[in-house]
Amino acid sequence: MKPSPEPGDLRERALRLLARREHSRAELVRKLERAGFSREDIAPLLDAFETKNWLSDRRFADSYVADHRARAGSVKLAYDLRQRGVSDNIIESVLGDNRDSELDRAREVWQKKFGTAPADAAEKARQMRFLQSRGFTPEVIRRTISSGDERARDNG
Template sequence: MKPAPEPGELRERALRLLARREHSRCELARKLETAGFERAEIAVLLDEFETRNWLSDRRFAESWVADHRARAGSVKLAYDLRQRGVGDAIIEAVLSDNRDSEFERARAVWEKKFGSAPADAQEKARQMRFLQSRGFAAELIRRLVPDAGHD
């Protein structure tokens, strides 16, 4: 069993984690609990961090989407953000800013992986499954794959 962390370590550990990258409130709380800090103390500290704007789920979501949107569709991005404790209102707001470029992003992912139109139905299904696994919407995939060989 690990020894209990010192009381002053909580703030220091939280600031160190935030200095590396943005975190969602839920993600940061989980990491601090795992390190052995008390849930009540964590909540008070994170409330203070949010008040000072050092911690922001919105900023985390924007950062996450910016880092991952080239490889993933809105469905996957929304799922990943929910897994990290970001609320649906924030997810919808952040992803609505990126909806207009989703077709171009899907096309870029498709071209990098396949580069040519499917030769038969089996290949078409494989390409569609790949794009679906990357989190692109089924309607967008249907528009993209049959049109894949044309500019």
């Protein structure tokens, strides 16, 4: 059985985690509880961190989206942020700021993976499933694949 951590260690552990990267409040709670700290001790500390702006779910969401948007669409990004305890209001706000570039990102992901228009219906379905697995919306997928078809016709 591992010994209980000292209360003074809580602040130091939380700051060490935040120094490495942004965390959502829920992530930090989970990690600190796993380290043996009690939720009753964690909550007031994280409240103080939020007051000092050392901890921010909005900043975490912005950072997460910036790091992952090149490989994922808004559906997947929203799901990932929800899993990390970020509120729907923050998710909507952060993803709303990035909505304009969704089609461009989907085209980049498609170009990197496939580069050529689908030769038949089976290939088109495969490409669509791939983009769907990356979290792009059906409308963005349709536009991405159809623009690939147009480019192929123009070059052919």
